[in-house]
Amino acid sequence: MSFPIVTDFAYLGFGAGLHTDFEFPETGESKVNGRLVSETDFTQVVNESPIHFRAAVDFLFGKANLGFAYYWESQADFTGLNSKGGWAKLFQPNGPAHLGVVLRLALF
Numbered sequence: 001m002s003f004p005i006v007t008d009f010a011y012l013g014f015g016a017g018l019h020t021d022f023e024f025p026e027t028g029e030s031k032v033n034g035r036l037v038s039e040t041d042f043t044q045v046v047n048e049s050p051i052h053f054r055a056a057v058d059f060l061f062g063k064a065n066l067g068f069a070y071y072w073e074s075q076a077d078f079t080g081l082n083s084k085g086g087w088a089k090l091f092q093p094n095g096p097a098h099l100g101v102v103l104r105l106a107l108f
């Protein structure tokens with residue numbers, strides 16, 4: 001979701017998603033979120049992946065877009081949101097936050 005701060009130049013953006021860890025060892029079975037792939041299904045992976053958030057400021061320079069983003073992961077997951085008081089974990093960080101710089105170029 002983006003909101004214009006200065007139309008056609010600066011935008012404030014917000015987003016959310018899931019953080020899923022995949023491990024692909026050279027020998028043995030792959031893991032997803034610490035579990036063997038053969039012992040989990042897609043629904044479990046989605047429901048038990050932590051929810052992360054993004055806040056950013058993007059600047060447009062013609063066909064280029066330069067952005068500065070702040071990412072953080074909450075302690076919440078979809079399974080926990082269904083429990084009583086689970087929504088409060090959305091606002092509890094699960095580790096350090098990260099800063100990012102994004103450069104996007106439009107081809108046409």
